[in-house]
Amino acid sequence: MKPAKFEYRAPRELEEALSILAEVGDEGKVLAGGQSLVPSMNFRLARPAVLVDINGIGGIDSVTSSSDHLVIGTLARHVRFERPVTDGPLGHLLALAARKVGHRPIRIRGTFGGSLAHADPAAEWCMIATLLDATMVASSVRGQREITASNFFKTVFSTALEPDELLTEARLPLLNPAAKIGFxxxxxxxxxFAIVAASSVLDVEGGRISTARIALGSVGGTPLRSPAAEAVLQGNVPSGELFAEAGEAAAGDVEPMGDIHGSPEYRRDLVRVLTRRSLQASTEH
Ligand SMILES: Cc1cc2nc3c(=O)[nH]c(=O)nc-3n(C[C@H](O)[C@H](O)[C@H](O)COP(=O)(O)OP(=O)(O)OC[C@H]3O[C@@H](n4cnc5c(N)ncnc54)[C@H](O)[C@@H]3O)c2cc1C
Known part of the structure; x- marks a missing residue:
C-alpha cells in the first residue's frame, strides 16, 4: 500500500515546527522516527494532509541529567538507551526496556517521544513513564505545559496532546541509588510487542520495603500501576512469598482485554507471573 497524498514540511527550527502545527491543526501529523506513523499511513489508517518532519531540528534529541531528573529530548532514538545513559538503577532499567523495543532497525530510527506520543499500551517507554510517573513537556505557540504520565495517556493511541502541540521532552525522576528495579x-x-509486560521499583530501608511501584503494560487502554500489589509490598520484608502475593494482587487489579494474542484470562495469568518475576529479578541484580 502507498500513503494518501500529503504535503511534506521539514522545519529546521522548533519555533517553525510549532507555527506549522498551529497553522494546520488536526490536518497535520508530526513525523519522528516514522516506525509507527509510516506503516499506518501506508495502510491508510492515518491520512494527514500535512506531515511535519521534526528530524532536521537540532537540540531536541539530548539526554541530560538535572539534580533530580533525567531529561530526555523527544528525538532521542530507542537505540541510545540500550547502554545505560545514566549511572545507577534508572540507566539500567531503561537499558532493560530498550532492548525489548522491536528489532534493532526499529530502535535505530524510532524515538522516545514518538513512542510516548503514539501511546501504544504495549510500548515499553509508555510503561516506564507510568511506572515513574514521568512528566511530559508539550510545546506550542501558546507556550509550554507539563503533563504527568497519569494525565498524559488517555486510552489506546490517545494522549492529552492537542493537535498543535509537540511533545518536546520527558522528565524521568532519578531513582535512589540503592533502588531495586525489575523489568x-x-x-x-x-x-x-509484549503480550504483557511488568516493571517494578522497590526502595528498601532497614530490611523493609519503604516504597513500591509496579506498572503493567498491554493489559488495558493505557499502561497501569497496580495499587493493590504496591500495598501488599509496602512496609514488608522482601521475600519470594511476598512477591507471589503481590503477583496475585496485581492480577486482581487488572481487567485485561482479549485479542488474537491472548484471552483476558491468559493475560491476567501473565500479570500474576510477570509481576512476581519482575520483583524477584529486582532483588537479584
Ligand atoms: C515491526 C515493528 C515492531 C515494533 N515493536 C515495538 C515494540 O516491541 N515496542 C515498542 O514500544 N514499539 C515497537 N514498535 C514501534 C516503535 O517503537 C516506534 O518507534 C514508536 O512507536 C513510535 O516512535 P517513532 O519515533 O517511530 O514515531 P512516529 O512513527 O514518527 O510517530 C508516531 C506517532 O506519534 C506522533 N509523534 C511523534 N513524535 C511526536 C512529538 N514529538 N510530538 C507529538 N507527536 C509526535 C506522530 O504524529 C504519530 O502519530 C514497533 C514498530 C514496528 C514497525
Missing amino acids: VEFSRRAGD
Whole structure:
C-alpha cells in the first residue's frame, strides 16, 4: 500500500515546527522516527494532509541529567538507551526496556517521544513513564505545559496532546541509588510487542520495603500501576512469598482485554507471573 497524498514540511527550527502545527491543526501529523506513523499511513489508517518532519531540528534529541531528573529530548532514538545513559538503577532499567523495543532497525530510527506520543499500551517507554510517573513537556505557540504520565495517556493511541502541540521532552525522576528495579515481558517471538509486560521499583530501608511501584503494560487502554500489589509490598520484608502475593494482587487489579494474542484470562495469568518475576529479578541484580 502507498500513503494518501500529503504535503511534506521539514522545519529546521522548533519555533517553525510549532507555527506549522498551529497553522494546520488536526490536518497535520508530526513525523519522528516514522516506525509507527509510516506503516499506518501506508495502510491508510492515518491520512494527514500535512506531515511535519521534526528530524532536521537540532537540540531536541539530548539526554541530560538535572539534580533530580533525567531529561530526555523527544528525538532521542530507542537505540541510545540500550547502554545505560545514566549511572545507577534508572540507566539500567531503561537499558532493560530498550532492548525489548522491536528489532534493532526499529530502535535505530524510532524515538522516545514518538513512542510516548503514539501511546501504544504495549510500548515499553509508555510503561516506564507510568511506572515513574514521568512528566511530559508539550510545546506550542501558546507556550509550554507539563503533563504527568497519569494525565498524559488517555486510552489506546490517545494522549492529552492537542493537535498543535509537540511533545518536546520527558522528565524521568532519578531513582535512589540503592533502588531495586525489575523489568520483564512476554512475547511469542523476540522483537514482537509484549503480550504483557511488568516493571517494578522497590526502595528498601532497614530490611523493609519503604516504597513500591509496579506498572503493567498491554493489559488495558493505557499502561497501569497496580495499587493493590504496591500495598501488599509496602512496609514488608522482601521475600519470594511476598512477591507471589503481590503477583496475585496485581492480577486482581487488572481487567485485561482479549485479542488474537491472548484471552483476558491468559493475560491476567501473565500479570500474576510477570509481576512476581519482575520483583524477584529486582532483588537479584
Ligand atoms: C515491526 C515493528 C515492531 C515494533 N515493536 C515495538 C515494540 O516491541 N515496542 C515498542 O514500544 N514499539 C515497537 N514498535 C514501534 C516503535 O517503537 C516506534 O518507534 C514508536 O512507536 C513510535 O516512535 P517513532 O519515533 O517511530 O514515531 P512516529 O512513527 O514518527 O510517530 C508516531 C506517532 O506519534 C506522533 N509523534 C511523534 N513524535 C511526536 C512529538 N514529538 N510530538 C507529538 N507527536 C509526535 C506522530 O504524529 C504519530 O502519530 C514497533 C514498530 C514496528 C514497525
